[in-house]
Structure formats: structure tokens, C-alpha cells
Amino acid sequence: MSGAPLLAAFRQSLGEAWAGGAGALLPLGFLGGTAVLVPLGIGTDAATLKAVGPGIIWVALALASLVTLERIFQADTEDGTLDLWLQAGAPVSALAAAKTLAHWLSAGLPLALFSPVLALMFQAQASPALLVNAGLYALGSLAFFFWGGVGAALSATVRRGGLLISMIALPLYVPTAVFGALAMSGGPGSTGAPLFLAASTLCACAVAPYAMSAALRLAAD
Amino acid sequence: MPEFDKNAAYIWACYGIGALLILALTLQVALAARSARKRLASLATNDSDGA
Amino acid sequence: MWSYFANPHKFLRLSDWLAPTFYAVGALCIAWGLWQGLWVVPKDEYQGGDIMRVMFIHVPAAWLAMASYSALAVASFIWFVWRHELADIAAKSIAPLGAVWTAICLATGAIWGKPTWGTWWQWNDARMMSVLFLLFLFLGYVALRASMDTRQKAARAGAILAMVGAINVPLIKFSVDMVESIHQGASVITADGPKMAAVYLTPLLISGLGHSLFFGGLVMTSMRTEIRERRIARLRAASLEGA
Numbered sequence: 001m002s003g004a005p006l007l008a009a010f011r012q013s014l015g016e017a018w019a020g021g022a023g024a025l026l027p028l029g030f031l032g033g034t035a036v037l038v039p040l041g042i043g044t045d046a047a048t049l050k051a052v053g054p055g056i057i058w059v060a061l062a063l064a065s066l067v068t069l070e071r072i073f074q075a076d077t078e079d080g081t082l083d084l085w086l087q088a089g090a091p092v093s094a095l096a097a098a099k100t101l102a103h104w105l106s107a108g109l110p111l112a113l114f115s116p117v118l119a120l121m122f123q124a125q126a127s128p129a130l131l132v133n134a135g136l137y138a139l140g141s142l143a144f145f146f147w148g149g150v151g152a153a154l155s156a157t158v159r160r161g162g163l164l165i166s167m168i169a170l171p172l173y174v175p176t177a178v179f180g181a182l183a184m185s186g187g188p189g190s191t192g193a194p195l196f197l198a199a200s201t202l203c204a205c206a207v208a209p210y211a212m213s214a215a216l217r218l219a220a221d
Numbered sequence: 222m223p224e225f226d227k228n229a230a231y232i233w234a235c236y237g238i239g240a241l242l243i244l245a246l247t248l249q250v251a252l253a254a255r256s257a258r259k260r261l262a263s264l265a266t267n268d269s270d271g272a
Numbered sequence: 273m274w275s276y277f278a279n280p281h282k283f284l285r286l287s288d289w290l291a292p293t294f295y296a297v298g299a300l301c302i303a304w305g306l307w308q309g310l311w312v313v314p315k316d317e318y319q320g321g322d323i324m325r326v327m328f329i330h331v332p333a334a335w336l337a338m339a340s341y342s343a344l345a346v347a348s349f350i351w352f353v354w355r356h357e358l359a360d361i362a363a364k365s366i367a368p369l370g371a372v373w374t375a376i377c378l379a380t381g382a383i384w385g386k387p388t389w390g391t392w393w394q395w396n397d398a399r400m401m402s403v404l405f406l407l408f409l410f411l412g413y414v415a416l417r418a419s420m421d422t423r424q425k426a427a428r429a430g431a432i433l434a435m436v437g438a439i440n441v442p443l444i445k446f447s448v449d450m451v452e453s454i455h456q457g458a459s460v461i462t463a464d465g466p467k468m469a470a471v472y473l474t475p476l477l478i479s480g481l482g483h484s485l486f487f488g489g490l491v492m493t494s495m496r497t498e499i500r501e502r503r504i505a506r507l508r509a510a511s512l513e514g515a
Contacts, residue, residue: 150436154429158419167412168433171405175439178401203439211436218428223311228323228387235380236310239329243486246372250493257500264507 005090006098013102027064027107034060035118046123053122054184057115065144066166068107073156077219096212100149108141140180143201146208147172153215175200278356280499287492294489301482308475326384332483333377340370348434360427365494371410409437
């Protein structure tokens with residue numbers, strides 16, 4: 001079994017996710033826009049923003065994943081790429097995982113790395129904790145992208161499937177959101193939470209590719 | 222009717238919602254069942270008439 | 273032995289008498305539980321006075337929400353592996369019913385919470401959030417099935433979603449113990465046995481049984497309806513071909 005189809009799918013996804021040259025600008029723009037809307041919407045009180053900031057970033061990550069993944073498999077179903085994959089011999093689950101990973105690398109990870117800047121905008125204290133949080137955002141957003149991928153695969157044949165993807169993916173996002181927020185809260189539950197966050201992300205990475213593969217076979221029929 | 226203390230309104234609201242939802246659901250299930258039975262019966266008799 | 277249960281004709285004959293029995297016994301148990309809960313049982317000042325009586329509807333609803341999702345996941349798995357059509361019919365029937373009991377759990381829980389904790393809802397409570405998203409899972413399942421072109425595709429898509437979402441159910445049960453929150457900790461199913469006094473526990477368990485039986489009756493009736501709907505569809509398709 002050669003890795004060629006895998007690498008090809010990965011590269012192709014990176015290419016399309018990199019938005020033909022715009023690169024990470026689009027996801028960062030999305031994040032920036034969301035971040036600006038929040039103080040406009042809920043007021044500029046420093047204490048509120050500081051409390052609300054981490055949560056807003058989690059929401060922005062979740063939304064970014066849903067927006068990015070909406071078309072990830074639909075185009076492949078439509079133009080026959082999916083059928084080619086099924087014949088190519090590489091396991092479909094690995095192909096789906098490769099695509100999802102590529103999208104995460106170009107949309108999720110940059111957002112996570114950019115999060116300290118956003119956190120400062122939300123009146124957080126400048127400290128190494130912000131870098132730790134960036135790592136937590138990276139971990140959590142990986143889970144978002146993999147579960148979102150399941151939603152995208154299931155909705156691949158549905159016209160205007162964006163809302164359906166959200167409805168499917170959001171419940172799956174819950175453990176990540178809960179543990180992520182808990183890890184950053186600094187309260188009594190926060191010491192164990194990063195481990196649970198890591199566990200739920202690992203679970204996502206392990207389970208989601210098989211679910212995506214089953215859903216893609218369904219879409220190809 | 223039992224007399225409840227200060228939270229009576231909440232208690233009745235809860236049981237009211239529960240009763241309403243369960244009864245409405247039961248009604249809907251029953252009506253759907255009846256409609257399916259009728260349509261199946263009429264299809265079956267139509268078939269035997271026409272065949 | 274299991275293929276006995278896969279036979280729709282046998283199911284129809286079984287549910288002919290089993291469904292009414294479930295309805296009758298279930299309604300009786302619920303009624304007895306209601307009578308005990310609202311009239312007989314003494315109020316517990318420690319738990320907030322009369323308001324704790326809401327537990328006789330809220331807790332059975334919570335049990336049913338989780339149990340019905342588990343049933344959905346199991347039925348989906350059975351269909352996925354063995355392709356018994358009856359398992360798919362069961363899954364399709366369970367979802368909307370489970371959604372209603374989940375909604376009852378959330379509504380009664382919020383109304384109970386207001387006088388007890390001063391708030392309708394707490395956003396960082398893992399259990400509340402998990403049950404809310406359990407509701408979304410049920411609704412998403414129904415929406416996903418409805419958006420598929422064919423019955424076969426609907427069954428396959430639903431099965432995938434149900435099995436993937438099954439991870440959510442254990443999270444609800446243990447989340448209260450893992451995450452500090454204002455929600456009451458486990459008091460019925462704990463490692464040392466139930467912590468509740470019998471005068472409350474018995475009506476609670478009987479109510480739980482009653483709701484479960486009634487739910488089972490509704491599932492069976494819905495399955496019978498679905499079996500008939502599929503027959504209608506097949507007859508219509510056949511008559512179109514034959515004509």
C-alpha cells in the first residue's frame with residue numbers, strides 16, 4: 001500500500017485551504033472580525049472582557065471550523081474525486097484524516113497561535129499562561145476540525161448542508177468546549193482539565209476518521 | 222389538591238409541562254398509527270378490487 | 273434466537289398485546305408515583321421544601337433521556353452490523369420520543385433550579401450542557417435522516433451519527449463527579465448503593481419504571497406505524513410498476 005494517494009490528498013487540501021495564496025489571512029481575518037464584534041456587542045468593560053475572552057476564542061474556533069469544513073467533502077462528491085479515492089486503495093479513513101488535518105493546519109492552528117494577541121485584546125494579563133492557552137486552543141481546535149469533518153462527511157450530499165453540519169457537529173464539540181473552558185478558568189477544576197481535553201481530542205482523532213470514511217462511502221453511493 | 226409552600230407555581234409548572242408534552246406526544250403517535258392503518262387498509266382493498 | 277426479534281411479523285404479533293400492556297402498567301406506575309410524590313411523601317426542608325417533589329418527573333425524564341439515547345445507539349449498531357430492518361425502524365422511532373423526554377428533563381430542571389439555586393441555567397455545568405446537547409443530537413439525528421434521499425441512506429447516515437454521538441452519554445453520568453458544579457451529585461446509583469431514603473426512592477423508582485414502560489409502548493406503536501408506512505410505500509411502488 002503506497003502512501004501516494006494520502007500525500008496527494010493532503011497536499012491538495014492544503015492547497016485549497018490555503019485559499020490560493022491568501023494563506024492564513026482568511027481564517028485570521030475571520031477571527032479578527034469576530035473578536036472586534038464582541039466588545040462592540042457586549043461592552044468594553046475590562047473585567048467583563050477578561051472574563052469572557054477565552055470563551056469567545058473557543059467560539060470563534062468552533063465557528064471557523066464549521067465554516068472551513070462546509071465544502072471540504074462536497075466538492076469531492078460532486079466531481080468524482082471521491083470515487084477515485086475509493087478505487088485508489090488507500091484507506092478512506094486515512095484520506096479523510098489527511099484532508100481534515102490539512103484544513104486544521106491552515107485554519108485551526110494559525111488561529112490558536114494567534115490567540116495570545118486576541119487574549120491581550122480581551123484584557124488578559126500578559127504572561128506565559130497565554131502561550132499555554134495557545135497550546136490548549138490548538139489541541140481543542142484539532143478536535144473541532146475532526147468532529148466537524150464527520151458532520152461535513154455526513155452532509156456531503158445535502159444541498160446547503162451548512163446548518164446540518166453545525167447541528168451534527170455541535171454536540172460533538174461539547175466535551176472539548178467544556179474541558180477547554182475549564183482548563184482556562186483557573187478555578188478548582190482546572191488542573192485536571194487539560195488532560196481531559198487531550199483525551200477528548202485523541203478520541204476525536206481516533207474515532208472521527210472511521211466515521212468520516214463510513215459517511216463518505218455512503219455519499220459515494 | 223395538595224397545598225404546597227412558596228414554590229407551588231414552579232411545581233405545578235413542571236408537572237403541567239410534563240403532562241402536556243407526554244399527552245400531546247401520545248396523541249400524535251396514536252393519530253399517526255390510525256392514519257397509517259387506514260391508508261394501508263384502503264390500499265389493500267383497492268388492490269384486491271382492481272386485481 | 274436473536275433473529276426471532278428481527279422478524280417484523282413476529283414483532284407485530286408481539287406488540288399487539290405488549291404495547292397496550294406497557295401503556296396500562298406504565299400509566300398506573302406513573303399515576304402511583306404522582307400520587308405519592310405530590311400527596312403522600314413528606315416534604316424535605318433540607319432539600320428546599322416542596323420543590324424537591326419535582327424530582328419525580330425530572331429524574332425519570334433524565335433517566336429516560338440517557339437510556340433512550342443508548343437504545344438509539346444500540347439499535348443503530350445492530351442495524352449497522354446485521355442489517356435487520358426492524359432495528360432501523362426502532363432507531364427511527366426512538367429519536368423523536370427521546371427528544372421529548374430530554375426536553376421535559378431540561379424544562380423541569382430549569383424550573384426546579386430557579387427557586388433552588390436562584391438561576392434557570394448554569395452554562396459551565398457539564399451535566400446540563402451534556403443533556404442540552406443530547407437534545408441537539410436527537411434533533412440532529414431526525415434532521416439528518418430527513419435530509420437523505422432514500423430510506424437506505426437515511427438509515428446508514430443515522431446509524432453513523434448515533435454511534436458517534438454515543439460518547440456523550442457516559443459523559444453525562446460521570447460529569448457531575450468529574451466537574452465541580454452546582455448540580456446535585458449522584459444519589460441513586462453510587463458505588464455504595466442508593467443514598468436516598470426509601471420513602472422517596474420507591475416512588476422515584478416506580479415513576480422511572482412507569483415512564484420507561486410508557487415510552488416503550490410509544491416506541492412500539494411508532495414502529496408499527498413505520499412498518500405500515502413502508503408497506504404502503506412498497507405497495508404504491510409495486511402498483512405503479514404493475515399498471
